[in-house]
Amino acid sequence: MKLERGIATLTLDSPANRNALSAALVAGLADGLKACAKDPAVRAVVLTHTGNTFSAGADLKAPPSPYAYVELMRQIVELPKPVVGVVDGHVRAGGLGLLGxxxxxxxxxxxxxxxxxxxxxxxxxxxSLTLLPKLEPRAASRYYLTGERFGLAEAVAMGLVTAPDTDLEAVLDGLRGASPQGLREAKRLLTARVLEAFERDAEDLVQRSATLFASAEAREGMTALFERRDPEWRL
Incomplete structure (x- = not known):
């Protein structure tokens, strides 16, 4: 963790696998967030990355427990200090859950x-626990269903990204000027409904995900990915 004028920076630093969400990476980030929560010198947290990929999604070779990943997303949402995601590259699949x-x-x-x-x-x-409350519904339908790649303009329009990175210093300056209590209580207002969804839906979504990953279609899809070929359902 790097701390500068009240802003703690946590960096996803596993460029060899494009910052894929392995068990080790998830555990390390969770530990960093716990330290930030306890440190009164931390006003806000920046979550960023090394390399040209924020995160390639789940590490299919060394994946975390789905419960650990759900807990990590919840930890970011519940952290009593604002978390600012900073992206300079590619984000795929589970990496978008962190941004949400x-x-x-x-x-x-x-x-x-x-x-x-x-x-x-x-x-x-x-x-979906963190994404669907924030994404414009029609855009969510398109990109959930097609898997298409989209850029900064689309990400801002759909609610995934707040602003271009040229706004970063203004955002951090605003957070430095806000009181710790004010930030904590404002964030509680903003996240209340998302936390309700965690309580209501997390277990069902974990089980649904586990069933999908154990399916024959998923085995074919992951095999095709590793073999760099089209899956059998490609038309």
């Missing part, structure tokens, strides 16, 4: 995004 959990997200012009789950035979199940 953040309070503010800024991204560079070269950033791109995709919900690629349908292309390997599964669905964006658990990440």
């Amino acid at each position: 959990a953040c309070d503010v997200v800024v991204a560079s012009e070269r950033s791109d995004f995709a919900l690629t789950e349908v292309r390997i035979g599964v669905a964006p199940a658990v990440i």
Whole structure:
């Protein structure tokens, strides 16, 4: 963790696998967030990355428990300090769930995004907890169903990204000027309904995700991905 004028920076730093969400990466980020929550010197948290990918989604070779990933998203939502996601590159699948959990997200012009789950035979199940409350419904339908890649302009228009990264310093300056109590209580207002969805839907979505990943179609989709070929259902 790096701390500068009240802003703690946590960095996804596993470029060898494009910051895929492995058990180790999820555990490390959870530990960093716990430290930020306890440290009175931390006013807000920036979540960023090394390399050209914020996160490639779940690490299919060393995945975390789905419960651990749900708990990580909830930890970001519940953190009593604002979390600002900073993206300069690619974001795929489960990586978008982290952005949905953040309070503010800024991204560079070269950033791109995709919900690629349908292309390997599964669905964006658990990440719906943080994404669906924030995404414009018609855009969510398109990108959930097609797995298409989209850029910064589309991400801002649909509610995934708050602003271009040129706004980052203004956002951080605003957070530095706000009281800790004010930030905490404002965030509680903003996240109340999302936390209700965690209580209501998390278990069902974890089970649905597990069923999908254990299916024959998902096995074919993941095999095709690793073999760099089209899955058998491709028309």
